[in-house]
Amino acid sequence: MASPDTVRLSTAAAMTLGFQRGKFYRNAKLGCINLLMEYDHGCRANCLYCGQASGVAEGPECKSLIRVAWPSYPLTKVIAATRKAAERDPFIQRVCVSALTSPEAPKDLVRIVQAVKAGTGLRVSTLITPTVFTREDMACIRAAGAENITVAVDAATVELFDALRGSVTGGLHRWARYMEGIADAVSVMGNGARAVGVHLIIGLGESEEEAVRFIQGCYDRGARVHLFSFYPEKKAALQNRSQPPISQYRRIQLARHLIDRGLSRFDAMRFEGGRLTAFGLPQEEVLAILRGGTPFMTTGCSGCNRPYANETPSQALEGKLRNYPFAPNPQDIGMIESQIVERVME
Numbered sequence: 001m002a003s004p005d006t007v008r009l010s011t012a013a014a015m016t017l018g019f020q021r022g023k024f025y026r027n028a029k030l031g032c033i034n035l036l037m038e039y040d041h042g043c044r045a046n047c048l049y050c051g052q053a054s055g056v057a058e059g060p061e062c063k064s065l066i067r068v069a070w071p072s073y074p075l076t077k078v079i080a081a082t083r084k085a086a087e088r089d090p091f092i093q094r095v096c097v098s099a100l101t102s103p104e105a106p107k108d109l110v111r112i113v114q115a116v117k118a119g120t121g122l123r124v125s126t127l128i129t130p131t132v133f134t135r136e137d138m139a140c141i142r143a144a145g146a147e148n149i150t151v152a153v154d155a156a157t158v159e160l161f162d163a164l165r166g167s168v169t170g171g172l173h174r175w176a177r178y179m180e181g182i183a184d185a186v187s188v189m190g191n192g193a194r195a196v197g198v199h200l201i202i203g204l205g206e207s208e209e210e211a212v213r214f215i216q217g218c219y220d221r222g223a224r225v226h227l228f229s230f231y232p233e234k235k236a237a238l239q240n241r242s243q244p245p246i247s248q249y250r251r252i253q254l255a256r257h258l259i260d261r262g263l264s265r266f267d268a269m270r271f272e273g274g275r276l277t278a279f280g281l282p283q284e285e286v287l288a289i290l291r292g293g294t295p296f297m298t299t300g301c302s303g304c305n306r307p308y309a310n311e312t313p314s315q316a317l318e319g320k321l322r323n324y325p326f327a328p329n330p331q332d333i334g335m336i337e338s339q340i341v342e343r344v345m346e
């Protein structure tokens with residue numbers, strides 16, 4: 001039982017493909033079928049916030065990643081079900097394949113991308129680690145038909161990266177290779193093509209200033225940033241760390257949106273004690289953008305909306321959705337507006 005013959009599916013994807021029963025809160029729909037490679041030896045890396053880290057995982061079984069279990073299925077079955085589901089519902093636009101840190105991953109990922117592309121015709125994203133993927137591997141991924149390559153850097157500073165997934169943890173990842181890997185991906189996919197993504201997790205210990213500086217740096221390198229809010233995975237080394245205050249996450253979402261749309265830059269924004277206090281635009285313009293709601297929707301490759309991946313169902317019920325998988329309604333916007341100016345820690 002290993003990739004490329006089998007893959008793991010997020011619970012949301014398993015529900016969407018009819019492999020599991022369930023319904024999304026507020027009738028959300030999933031726009032991207034997320035697949036995860038698997039190997040009997042599991043992941044070789046040791047990221048302290050990850051439920052699959054070699055230091056805590058009990059074998060290859062993926063009990064929890066991004067808050068949910070990832071059951072395993074034959075790839076051919078997943079491809080056939082995805083094709084049928086996308087024919088029924090054009091909201092499904094994309095398949096994302098996440099690689100594990102393993103020496104076999106590059107060649108196996110290429111085979112999965114080829115099979116998914118041929119079997120579904122949908123757009124394909126790949127989420128890779130530059131620790132095992134070279135520039136040549138990225139060129140093979142593109143040649144196999146992937147439209148997007150994303151690098152999960154996750155941590156906003158070199159110090160946090162080393163402490164949470166690099167040398168300090170005994171893990172394999174190195175910040176310098178990740179920065180080089182972003183440049184490799186941009187050179188392979190084309191600068192300005194908006195085809196290279198970087199995953200960033202907010203709440204790993206960075207200040208708002210550090211997060212926004214990192215986001216700007218990614219855009220200056222030709223990559224876009226996709227935001228996640230830290231959620232403590234059961235059994236991960238950071239299982240007792242709190243989620244970041246929602247006010248902090250909202251400010252970073254807004255700053256990232258302004259940078260993504262070319263409306264502001266890190267150097268035009270203002271920070272006090274590391275906290276974002278001005279977005280580099282007149283307040284009425286910022287308010288109009290905020291009230292449009294778009295900055296608070298899930299950011300990712302087109303069509304990727306990851307419903308409820310960053311919060312519990314009860315938090316979603318309370319209006320504390322970190323990434324909206326649909327356009328926020330007027331009530332949501334009122335809630336967001338109150339959250340973004342909130343000064344007290346939750």
Ligand code: SF4
Nearest residue numbers: 096125150300301304
């Ligand atoms: S943004 Fe979504 S589709 Fe793109 S790499 Fe990340 S999880 Fe995959």
